[in-house]
Amino acid sequence: MATRREVLKALGALSAAGASAALLPLKAFGASNDSSGVASFTQPLRVPPVLTPTSATSTTDYYDMQIAQTTATIIPGKSTPIIGYNGMTPGPTIRARVGREAVVNFYNGLPTTTLGGATGNTVVHLHGGHAPSASDGFPTDYINPGSNRTYTYPNNQVPATLWYHDHVMDDTAPHVWYGLAGFYLLTDSVEEALNLPSGAYEVPLVIQDRRFNTSGALAYSGTNNGETGDAVLVNGVVQPYFSVAKRKYRFRVLNGSNSRQYRLALSNGASFKVLGMEGGLLAAPVTVTNITLAPAERADIVIDFSGIAVGSNVTLRNTLVGSTSTLYNLMRFNVTTTATDTSVVPSTLRPFTKLNAADAVATRTFTLGGGGMMGGAWTINGAVFNPNTVIASPKLGTTEIWQFNNGGMMGGMNHPIHIHDVMFQILDINGAAPAATHAGWKDTVNVPAGGSARVIMKFTDYTGKYVLHCHNLEHEDNSMMARFDVVP
Ligand code: C2O
Ligand code: CU
Numbered sequence: 204m205a206t207r208r209e210v211l212k213a214l215g216a217l218s219a220a221g222a223s224a225a226l227l228p229l230k231a232f233g234a235s236n237d238s239s240g241v242a243s244f245t246q247p248l249r250v251p252p253v254l255t256p257t258s259a260t261s262t263t264d265y266y267d268m269q270i271a272q273t274t275a276t277i278i279p280g281k282s283t284p285i286i287g288y289n290g291m292t293p294g295p296t297i298r299a300r301v302g303r304e305a306v307v308n309f310y311n312g313l314p315t316t317t318l319g320g321a322t323g324n325t326v327v328h329l330h331g332g333h334a335p336s337a338s339d340g341f342p343t344d345y346i347n348p349g350s351n352r353t354y355t356y357p358n359n360q361v362p363a364t365l366w367y368h369d370h371v372m373d374d375t376a377p378h379v380w381y382g383l384a385g386f387y388l389l390t391d392s393v394e395e396a397l398n399l400p401s402g403a404y405e406v407p408l409v410i411q412d413r414r415f416n417t418s419g420a421l422a423y424s425g426t427n428n429g430e431t432g433d434a435v436l437v438n439g440v441v442q443p444y445f446s447v448a449k450r451k452y453r454f455r456v457l458n459g460s461n462s463r464q465y466r467l468a469l470s471n472g473a474s475f476k477v478l479g480m481e482g483g484l485l486a487a488p489v490t491v492t493n494i495t496l497a498p499a500e501r502a503d504i505v506i507d508f509s510g511i512a513v514g515s516n517v518t519l520r521n522t523l524v525g526s527t528s529t530l531y532n533l534m535r536f537n538v539t540t541t542a543t544d545t546s547v548v549p550s551t552l553r554p555f556t557k558l559n560a561a562d563a564v565a566t567r568t569f570t571l572g573g574g575g576m577m578g579g580a581w582t583i584n585g586a587v588f589n590p591n592t593v594i595a596s597p598k599l600g601t602t603e604i605w606q607f608n609n610g611g612m613m614g615g616m617n618h619p620i621h622i623h624d625v626m627f628q629i630l631d632i633n634g635a636a637p638a639a640t641h642a643g644w645k646d647t648v649n650v651p652a653g654g655s656a657r658v659i660m661k662f663t664d665y666t667g668k669y670v671l672h673c674h675n676l677e678h679e680d681n682s683m684m685a686r687f688d689v690v691p
């Protein structure tokens with residue numbers, strides 16, 4: 204396989220000779236024009252290893268993780284500096300069970316200043332987790348270099364596709380860009396009894412766009428509108444291929460990108476089933492031909508390859524960009540074998556209770572603004588994040604409606620708003636009820652440019668400080684985030 208450099212050299216030689224057909228070999232080699240130079244579908248997908256508890260009791264699993272600078276081989280023949288959990292990106296997957304507590308001790312082995320000039324302080328947040336304030340990863344609850352912190356996750360919530368990632372004030376975006384993110388998959392016996400595809404047929408996929416410089420290092424500019432890359436990574440691998448059998452697979456898809464959105468679709472136009480999004484299973488699966496994920500959104504989907512001939516392939520695409528974009532093809536499924544499939548996607552998944560707007564004791568309005576051509580700060584209600592300013596104090600045990608008005612300059616940008624501590628339900632986006640896929644439990648809602656969204660949620664179990672923020676990570680860092688306190 205020719206490397207990108209060899210292809211470019213050959214192209215240079217040909218075009219010097221005036222050969223306009225020189226573009227053809229690019230396609231023939233399947234070479235990529237993105238900054239990684241890795242040819243599409245030449246690297247096998249990696250599935251992050253499941254983390255083994257260091258010890259366990261009848262109630263609790265204990266885990267240890269280290270946060271450190273290290274290197275990864277993302278581009279063959281080059282070494283890419285990363286910040287990893289246990290030396291890898293994405294970090295190892297934690298598989299947890301409802302009713303069993305997980306206690307995770309993170310040691311910060313970073314220097315005072317780390318990659319991209321970012322702080323060596325870290326914070327870990329379990330995104331989608333319902334945890335006491337002290338374990339939620341408040342942005343100034345730092346783990347300083349050389350220190351550790353223990354987070355307790357009770358797992359008293361509906362099972363779902365969660366993920367953990369860095370949450371340090373001002374530098375979450377570079378920390379995540381350089382590698383600090385991993386899956387946390389929570390299950391229970393109800394879900395297991397459904398007989399969904401499992402084991403080797405249940406695969407987490409985190410999609411992240413990245414940019415590389417010629418040495419193979421990740422390039423990070425910290426642009427105020429949100430960092431974007433030109434190369435697609437799935438589970439830390441550039442446009443991988445995944446060898447599948449002719450059967451159903453369950454994929455836990457996470458948009459782990461700093462700011463990019465993706466509309467997922469299959470190259471053969473086939474439909475797939477959405478089982479749920481951030482907060483676990485829907486009442487019933489929803490059949491779609493595409494689904495759009497804003498940063499931090501997850502889609503729990505089942506793709507059935509049983510109708511595809513062995514030796515054929517299907518590409519997972521991002522149809523928000525044109526077909527010539529380096530961000531169009533995300534990964535390829537190569538159907539290489541047959542397999543028996545006793546799994547099912549039942550027509551009902553998990554009972555779902557709709558929250559009632561009439562039960563809300565308060566409606567709060569948050570105006571999203573700032574940004575603009577001058578690179579100004581992003582704001583909530585006109586203010587930047589201050590860890591000591593409490594913007595809302597919902598009472599424990601009550602239900603509230605939060606309305607987000609996206610009044611950004613010149614129509615502004617999308618703001619995928621995420622609320623910590625609770626799962627919510629979307630009442631409406633731009634006044635319309637959410638699509639069936641988005642009508643279950645969610646923790647992130649894309650508030651469209653110039654538009655609005657309303658969500659409803661109940662504050663249960665824990666009091667204390669939490670945050671809400673835009674999950675475009677550069678917006679979050681500068682500083683579209685606010686503190687709310689759940690009060691007794
Ligand atoms: Cu995924 Cu407050 O974060
Ligand atoms: Cu979160």
Ligand code: CU
Nearest residue numbers: 618673675678
């Ligand atoms: Cu935003």
